[in-house]
Amino acid sequence: MKTLRIPKTVLWIWKRIAAVIAMVLIIIAFVIGLRLGNTGEPTVTSHAQDHANPSTDSGSGRGSDSGSGSGSGDTDPQMYTCSMHPSVRLTDPDAKCPICFMDLIPVRDSASGDTGSLVLSLNETQAARVETTRVGRYAPTSTLRLFGKVRMDETTVERISAYFPGRIEKLYANFTGARVNEGDHLAQMYAPDLLVGFEELRQAALSAEQAGSVSDIVQKSSLQTLQAARDRLRLFGIDQPLIEQIEREGYSEDTFTIDAPRGGTITHIASREGEYVQTGNAILTIADLTHLWVDLQAFESQIAQIRWGQRVRFSVESHPGELFEGRVSFIDPMIDPQTRTAAVRVAVENPDRTLKPGMFASATISITLDGSGGVSADGLLGRWVCPMHPTEIQDEEGSCTICGMDLLPAESLIDSSHESDEPHIPLVVPASAVLFTGTRSVVYTQTEDENGFRYTPVQVTLGQRAGEFYIVLDGLSENDRVVTSGAFRIDSAMQIAAKPSMMSLESETPVTSAAVTSRHERFMSGLADSVNAYLNAQEALADDDLDAFNATAETLNASLDLVQTDGLLGEDLVAWRQAARWLRTSGSFSDIEQARAEFETMSNAIFSLLERFGAPDDTHLYVAHCPMAFDFKGADWLQRTKTIDNPYFGASMLRCGEITRELEPKRPDSPAQRPIQAPTHNHGGL
Secondary structure, three states, X not given: OOOOOOOHHHHHHHHHHHHHHHHHHHHHHHHHHHHHHHHHHHHHHHHHHHHHOOOOOHHHOOOOOOOOOXXXXXXXXXXXXXXXOOOOOEOOOOXXXXXXXXXXXXXXXXXXXXXXXXXXXXXXXXXXXXXXXXXXXXXXXXEEEEEXXXXXXXXXXXXXXXXXXXXXXXXXXXXXXXXXXXXOXXXXXXXXXXXXXXXXXXXXXXXXXXXXXXXXXXXXXHHHHHHHHHHHHHHXXXXXXXXXXXXXXXXXXXXXXEXXXXXXXXXXXXXOOOOEEOOOOEEEEXXXXXXXXXXEEEEHHHHOOOOOOOEEEEEEOOOOOOOEEEEEEEEOOOOOOOOOXXXXXXXXXXXXXXXXXXXXEEEEEEEEEOOOOOEOOOOOXXXXXXXXXXXXXXXXXXXXXXXXXXXXXXXXXXXXXXXOOOOOOOEEEEHHHOEEOOOOEEEEEEEEEOOEEXXXXXXXXXXXXXXXXXXXXXXXXXXXXXXXEOHHHHHHHHHHOOOOOOOOOOOOOOOOOOOOOOHHHHHHHHHHHHHHHHHHHHHHHHOOOHHHHHHHHHHHHHHHHHOOOOOOOHHHHHHHHXXXXXXXXXXXXXXXXXXXXXXXHHHHHHHHHHHHHOEOOOOOEEEXXXXXXXXXXXXXXXXXXXXXXXXXXXXXXXXXXXXXXXXXXXXXXXXOOOOOOOOOOOXXXX
């Protein structure tokens, strides 16, 4: 039998064809398996969804041919959302989020069908470390911290001037600071015009006595001459008892003694012994230092909470641990365009003269707010006060013991429209319960549920902040329970579940009080206060005034605490916190060179803030550079004027440097997202 031989070429071709066929079969099998897997995926998702929602029909998955668990064709389609932007709602599972381009996730209904709240079991609530408190009515208090300087009460200052020309023969009060009592001798003057007036009065008095036996015309003329002599001496400042004495006895001295019209302290001497003075020339000045003023500087954001008659407590460095007290007697009706502050004057009683004019004062004002945002009357209603001296308070009508003015009812001097026998106690919520989004504020309320606790986001309208509380104008009721700790965790769970959260509530009602239109403007207003405090520090160093720099540094620290950052998010908030840390100083400086080194760090922080947020007000600012600062390393600073005022050298090289650029005011609607730069060099204490 003959064996059939297959050519090697055919075998080689057959092996190659078989390999190709096998590869094609493998690819076909893989494609079929992949399609079968995709077809079953919705069914798996459906089961997972049904497991998470036991009340949902198990036949409602997308894998069902009918697309409905009940077999009806009118069931709402499955919606898909973005975990980062829950407001997105699409029916296409393969679509991307149009905002962040993330994959979408299915929207899952809650067990109760309520998509506006979140139910957590007791264990889940404890694991999330949720803490709550009841909303109640409470008169919240806050504290304003102000800084200023003690000075003389202008209403008690009296300048002793010459009523007639003459020469000062003797000056009894001959040094500044001397204390005198009413009636004490101040000076002895030789005044020829006054002596002539005395003699004319004496002669006129004698003529009037002798005119009684002559005609009526002569008698009338004599009396008129006598009255004219009396009036002339009265214009010379001579009191009535001395005039009557001169009429009877005459005046035998060559000089005249000037007595103190009031008690006080000699604060200024304008003339010395042997000098000639003309009518109206000043001789010396007396001030009553038992009544003083403390002039404080208040920022715009603080003015609304300050009112006439408020009690103010303050301290001075010379008496550590001791508190002094006064009352607000005047609030400047104008805002300083450069410092953006208004002067607040406090009247202070100083009977033992402990306080000295010129002392720096650190003051606090405790404020109690009512439901309308008004400030309490601080115990003045129903009492009588002096409009010039609010420390003069009486229970009955009378006169001021300081200036003699009639006392007025306190209601006529303060805004008492919101005061009543039963004041309205406001509804308040802890500040830790409020979540801010920039355009709204949200709190989470807690109610009991059969499965645990239900948490619902509620938009609220807030009034003023007082300490650790906000006044609630709308959105909550008394005894509502709100989340004070763990609200962000609840809100994150709401966003993941594609439910309404702090970022997706329908209402766009702003969260600001009636006096504020936007949170960005509130932040910029606070930033303006900090920038102006920095500028005051620059001017103090340019004047070589270390005490003024320390005072303005304290003011800057206080202004940083008042900046409202609830409208800042993300990088803006981080940038502000970093700059605020560089701006803040700890304690007072005893060496002006150390203060100047610290000021450079403050300058870099200010530049970073202005580059990011823009100039905070309507004034032009100038960037200056000194190439010789810090051993020719150079340093920049910010100032108000084009004329160089060098804070790194002061008077020794006040005009050293140049203006490098001008910062025009700008208020961006959306601050640029530029990373803040840390100070490039820190020279320490030199």
